[in-house]
Amino acid sequence: MEQRDLGASGLRVSAVGLGTWAHGGWAWGGAEDDESVAAIHAALDAGVTAIDTAPVYGFGRSEELLGRALRDRPGEAVVMTKAGLRWDDDRGPFFFESEDPRAGRVRVHRNARPDSLATEVDRSLARLGVERIDLLQLHWPDPSTPLAETCGALAELVRAGKVRAVGVSNFDVAMLEEARVALGDVPLASHQPRYSLLRRGIEADVLPWTWDHGVATLAYSPLEQGLLTGRVRGDRAFAAGDQRNRHAHFAAEARAAVNRGLDEVVAPIAARHGATVAQVVLAWTAAQPGVTCVLAGARRPDQARENAAAGDLALDEGELAAVNGAFAGLDLSFDRAPRAGGLRGVLRSLRARLRGR
């Protein structure tokens, strides 16, 4: 699979990477440990070299499983984890409350204070079983901590040899620029934003900025949590505790609208290549200018293999344009969606946009 530069870090990552949020079980209605480890091994076998995790994914569980999976295969993956969300320290702005079978009732706070980052990194190193984290990303901005202090701490972790490269996630352009300057001689290696065929917000300014500054973009939730695989049909039910039970883009009408675009435009392209809908969607995402690595979540080995193979799927200009056009009129950019109208508002705008397609 094609390997691409992780910004100026000197590291190289596969065009399709593996996301391990679901391995933590939390927010995904549970997960099987052995299956998660098998999924990681299947991804490695298929040429994936970029694996993303975070302490908050199952409150340590995802990192521990990645550590277990890599124990026998050291050095095969660029290990990318995060810091900045604490469930065991109530300093910093409250972010969300949740329930986890392992951690119980948790209240998660954004915390990018230097001492907290240092504590988190030591714990991540232990869970992952590595001497150095390849990429440490600030998970979410913490408005209560000056970014210069956070960046100073990140740079210090690089100098201390605990971290090879640093990145950020869920940043806007102003924060990216501030971080780049504050890091001084330590390059800002990467930014991890949410980006998919249905959620194109970063194309306006964030993606051009990272492209211009040689900062890698690691696109998260490229399959819109499974919706863009064509396998979430109207009758698919999710387990209790699965976040998809409450997301507007998994409501019946949204599923139908998305599946129509997949069936009419993406599936015929997939058939021409002997590929799947998910693979065409991932290949399209990886082909977008400025996108370095597409972080596709996979719970099972078959999903990991399927997603990894998308890294070898080349779509021609006509196919890229057709996939682009399939959803051009369908604005599911929920970050910008008319929240005031709630789900009804989202669906109204969906219908209106489909009519204009």
Ligand SMILES: NC(=O)c1ccc[n+]([C@@H]2O[C@H](COP(=O)([O-])OP(=O)(O)OC[C@H]3O[C@@H](n4cnc5c(N)ncnc54)[C@H](OP(=O)(O)O)[C@@H]3O)[C@@H](O)[C@H]2O)c1
């Ligand atoms: N920085 C951040 O704030 C942030 C936020 C979110 C995610 N991320 C990272 O990005 C990664 C990917 O995002 P994501 O996990 O949210 O969503 P995603 O990659 O869009 O979707 C992953 C889910 O889709 C389903 N799926 C995957 N491959 C499939 C296939 N080939 N066929 C059918 N279904 C398939 C699986 O769920 P089912 O099998 O249960 O349907 C899987 O858990 C995460 O794991 C995490 O590493 C980062």
